[in-house]
Amino acid sequence: MTGVGVEVLGVIAVGIGVAALLFASFHAIRKFGLDLPRWWIPAGIGIAMVGYSVWNDYAWYDRAVGRLPSGSEVLLVGHEKMPWAPWTYIAPVAVRFAALDPATIRGAADGIRQAQIMLIERRGQALVVPQDFDCADRQIRRADSQWTPVDPDDVAFLRVCQGASG
Template sequence: MFFEMVATLVSGFAGAGVVLLFNKISGGRLPKWAMPVGAGIAMISTTIANEYAWYDRTRATLPEGMKVVHTVEKKAIYRPWTYVKPFTERFIALDEPSLRTHADQPAMRMVDTYFLGRWSAPEKMVILADCTSGKRAPLIDGVTFDADGDISGIDWFSPGEGDPLVTAICELEVS
């Protein structure tokens, strides 16, 4: 966030400098308000570019074995350009190598899931998916496993058919 703020300020000075240069070339014919407008346009352009580049930059830094399974795009009235092309505000990634199963319960799959957002810290959550019934649940305190792989104390969520998280977990190769 700090570097984005610095980039925005630098682009404002650069925009003002370009207008100053054009004013010198034109012999001082530009109106006095042109310089702050040029700085403002440069700063808004930099902010927009950073919004749209965040997802690709963040996805590129994910370690090997991380798979993006769901993205959330955002539109906002105070960002009218997002109605032309929404930007990705957050996404969910699975750590494929973290997949764990039990020999007696092959339809139950446990995997580390990461929730990443533009202005928020990444959150890690272990998710258990039941590939037979299409349910999922976060593994939190109070959940226990017995020797046969049976689970107790879990609060299942049935997201419905086509849930990207359950689909991605159930499509992972068991090694």
């Protein structure tokens, strides 16, 4: 099952659980002679389902980072604003990030360093991309690519080449 399918099942489970809880609560309240409006049950279910969905969107990043190998470092985080979720214009949601496990950094005999960069995307496939770093000439080569000059603020280059001679 895909990530979206699991999320839909989670929202449905929250809705069913809250429905049961509200129904039992309303039944108990009626035993005391109070009569609450019937629309409170579907309203409560809807609010709980939307609340769970919003929480799940914002909690995804921390859960994903928690599953990374020990010692891994997040290099970049991509945030998005979504029109169907207007609150993301105030607090954008993390939807992707790049991470580096320092244990994957290897030095080659010719002064080139190699590392595995993890690209994690919400509702997407996680990828591990091998990259070569020429710390002396400030160049980077992605898998199946040519050497290209590195941006001065490339966090992967800075992290992989820190302490490298050159």
